[in-house]
Amino acid sequence: MTNVVESVAEMRAIVAAARKSGKTIGFVPTMGALHNGHLELMKEARKACDAVIVSIFVNPTQFGPNEDYDAYPRTWQEDLQACKSVGVDAVFHPQAEEMYPAGWGTWVDVNGVTDKLCGKPRPGHFRGVATVVTKLLNIVQADKAFFGQKDAQQVVVLKKLVRDLNMLTEINMVPIVREADGLAKSSRNVYLNPKERQAALVLYQSLCSAREMVAAGEHNCQAIRTAVLRQLKSEPLASVDYAEIYSFPELKDIEKLNQDVLLAVAVRFGATRLIDNMILIPKHS
Template sequence: MTVIESVAEMREFIAQVRQQGKKVGFVPTMGALHEGHLALMEEAKSSSDTVVASIFVNPTQFGPNEDYDAYPRTWKSDIDACQKIGVDVVFRPHVADMYPQGWGTWVSVDNITEKLCGQTRPGHFRGVATVVTKLFNIVQPDRAFFGQKDAQQVVVLMKMVRDLNMNVEIIMVPIVRDPDGLAKSSRNIYLTPEQRTAALVLSRSLLSAQQMVIQGQRGCRLICSEVQDKIAEEPLAAVEYVQMYSFPDLQEITTVRDKVLLAVAVRFGTTRLIDNMILEVKE
């Protein structure tokens, strides 16, 4: 496995891979790798000749009161994990190279970034779209792999790729969960033991919504209300949102039809967790 920190060196490596006619799979990450990230890398390995993973804590997607400085940076264990999984190249660019002095160009995706996490994290998806565009320009992947846990992010990037005619396919990989149901997240390490136990209410509430749909419930407002009430029963949980939208276009709906995204954001102390489930009705 090779570690590349220079943009120029990364471009040179990709040029050589392209000359050999190899397909490139790309997994962008901010490090603090867990089984969810490794599932993305495994998926990339299964359909690519060369797998590139980036590790870059992107400052532009953090708000002024968010955890950029405190975000976990676990370089040694991240490198070990990438090597064990069989990644070919880890790209670790420097902030000064990604955002050089005088930099001032943004990528904004309208109409779907203002809802869900965009409601309380203004500018977040602009930062995500901008850094992913830059990474795509450098790595030039055939396919890029992202986790369903950040379903809104996946939809934003799919729209960005389509709107800007980028020659890359976005692949969404299902959520990876601990045996007790908690979705894997780099922020889980912030949870106290009591908060982690409390956070299990997220997966339980989503499963209860799925059961409601299976039993014939189609009203979005009622389903969201039931989920919110279930989460609110947990004293350590502070609900930020419980919302449903059509998937993948994230349009307002009142009735469950076809595929629907049920997404939640909840704070446990100072730690903000998100989770979701894609509900599907086949009639």
């Protein structure tokens, strides 16, 4: 049976009962509009922990003034069925007023890894993410929390958050789940019209081309980045936000591929902004 919980107090009571019975807790925070990528996170949580809690909360504080908060897909009934299908123990589904009550005014800022990639064009985004995840981890008190690699920068931010604030939750990154043609599963894919959906395949194709360059012995990060940008820009419907390479997981500037790096891209197709990434591992001679 999957419990639906709307209040912080009730969620804490369920957590306390699980703890009292000696259960470990796995947690998957989401904004709903669930797809197979989310279900994979839940399955990993189920493998690793005794009890699994999923939150479904479209967090207003991580959206900028001109972003898609109001339009963000909300599919509650389908999401609940998806959670039940993988045996989630509880779904935390609070209203905004429950998470941000009157008089609320405390923020969490993570510095050093939020001023690049998605943090650069979206000021305040990661402050909203860090704040809501801090609140959720305090409520759920999970042993392990699970996030997708598609949001690799977010994972880096949250690992730093947990480390810097001496929180006990272990942050786990789960590999990207893709459609059969390579497009990373995303709640925003539903915004794409058929032509944009086809054009969006250039994201994964450009990442695969970079991986092939590295496999062939290329170690110059700028050469790899230039090739990726060229391929992305060859798609007429693609408007490139960024294609960047940073050391992983430090997210530091890097010139030579002498360690694992994150190749991350963000591209708009019409009004829809999609992100994707690949961790490139240097070929050692």
